[in-house]
Amino acid sequence: MYAILDIETTGGKYNEEGITEIAIYKFDGHTIVDQFSSLVNPEKPIQPFVINLTGINNEMLRQAPKFYEIAKRIIEITDGCIMVAHNALFDNRILTTEFERLGYKFERETLCTVELAKKLIPDMPSYSLGKLVRSLGIPLSDRHRAQGDAKATVALFKMLLAKDTSKEIITETLRKEPKQQLAPKLLDIIENIPAETGVYYMHNEAGKIIYIGKSKNIKKRLTQHFTNDNRKSKKIQLEVKSVTFEKTGNELIALLKEFEEIKQNKPLFNRSLRRPLFTHQLTSFEDENGYINLKIENADGRKKAITTFSNYQQAKSTLFKITEENQLCQKLTGLYDTKKQCFNHSIKECYGACIRKEPVKEYNNRVQAFLEKNSYENQNMIIIDRGREIEERSVILIENGIYKGYGFYNLNFQINNPEILKSIINPTQGSRDVQHIIQNYLRRNKVLKIVNL
Template structure:
């Protein structure tokens, strides 16, 4: 649990500042579960430059509660939380100083979104809150007011959690939070997970990730893990001490995250998925007559694949569909090996490439049109689908045929700005497994839309 906050002060000498406004959002890693904001009477004048910056003046604070009047609420809403702030050292120092004046020891572990952003989103032009969130397409209203800044920090922290593919934030959080080190009952773990699509992470007592999985219903999948009696499940049940999760909104991103993060984190119980996800691929050759032939082969990283398949039967079924939809010859796609003419030619559904009656150029034009349409090798496109919340969408970026990564954006924000688009994308590896996942998913499932981009639009 996190307490994401922002504090405005009077300014002045070090450790003599007073709080003029505070906003706190209690955040469970996925949504805000409680919030508090208030002006505060600092019982001292505000520096003129601060008045100009925040718009908060002495008159506004005349009847505001003093710090001791809001202290109990601050303690309650931050109980059991790690403090998160943009420049957390400053906010923590201010709060600690105010509680010291009341004779109360207030200690919190902290996470700083400035430091996290520098690590997870390098090379940004500025890491000040206002400039950073604008660069990332995060809405910000009431800049230099506690509630507006804290709300923007929530959105920023949520993005940072998604970009943290090595799970360092979560692992560190589990280590810092003693309440998470208690051995919970498995039923309690299940109770605190959603019946939604996403990726889940099982942690041992030290917070280390020991298993990563994905599901369209996380709660249901965990129930299966914890009720199975096979050897692997029993070992996981004994070792798991906590489960964290990330909602993805759709299965495609869940599949991509699972594949990437298993390779990156190498959890001890994910040995199976470290291997390649496909066994067969579709390739093309030109025969002695000049016709382009399509053929199914066993997966071979040395050969260029048009697309890949999980197994031979899936490949064959897909190739039948490709042949029919593009009016290709079954003999030239390897689906018919009897006689000179293919079966479709006898029923007048093939134009005769199998017996040399269709011009090579005409036949190859249809094959080439299929290749350009079917493969994203040289394409620039966005795959848009459902997000984690109603007002959100997910986006996957393919640039020059290379999978660049995924991200999430608010429906109220446009992503046609190349810089914003690139900044919200969580960079991912463009390996053959990722390409297989995307192509296989698009063959079987519908997404909200795909958007073709010009190469210049995303440079």
């Protein structure tokens, strides 16, 4: 659990500043579960430059509560939480100093979104909160007011959690929360897990990830893990002490996250993705008569593939569909082995390329149209689909035929700026396996939109 906060002060000498406004959002890593905000009477005048910056003046604070009147609420909402702030050193120092004046020792673990952003989103032009969130397409209202800045920090922290593919933030959080390391009943672990699409992470007592999985219904899938009596499930049940999760909004992002993070974290109980994801591929060649032929082959990294398949049966059934939709010849797609006309020509569903009756150019134009539509080579496009919340969309970026990563953006923010698009993307190494995941998914499922760049 995190307490994400922002504090505005009077300004002045070091350790003599007073709090003028505070906002705290209690955040479980996915949603805000509690919140508190208040103007504060600092019992001292505000520096003129601060008044100009925040718009908070001395008159506004005359009737506001003094710090000792809200101290109990601050302790309650931050209890058991890791405190998160943009420049956490400053906010923590101000709070600690105020509590010291009351004779109370206020101690919380902290995380700084400036430090996290520099590590997870390098090479940004600025890491000041205003400029950083603007660069990332995060809405920010009421700049230099506690509520506006704290809400923007929540959105920034949510993005940083998604970009942290090695899961260092989560692992460190679990280590700092001893209560998470108790051995609860397995079904108690999933009590607060949603029945939504996403990726889940099983952690051992030390917080280390021992298994990563994805599901359209995380709660249901975890229930299967914890009630199954096969050998692997029993081992997991003995080791697991806590489960964290990330909602993805759609299955394609879940598939890509699962693949990338298993490869990066190498969890003890993940073995299935160590096997090849695809066994067959579709290739093309020109025959002695000039016709472009399609052919199913065993997967071979040395050859250029149009698309890949998990098994031969999937390849064959897909090729039948391709042949039918593009009015191709079954003989030239390798589905009808004959030296004469194909079966479809005998029932007048093939224009006769099999017996050189159809002009080469006409036939090849249809094959070429199919190849251009289905091959990612040299393509620049984004795949847009559902996000984690109603007001959000997910985006997958493909540049020059190579998968570059995925991200999420708010519907209120248009992503027609290429630089903003690239900054919200969680960058990933493209590979044939990832290309297979995307092409295989798009063959079987609809997405909201594909935009060619």
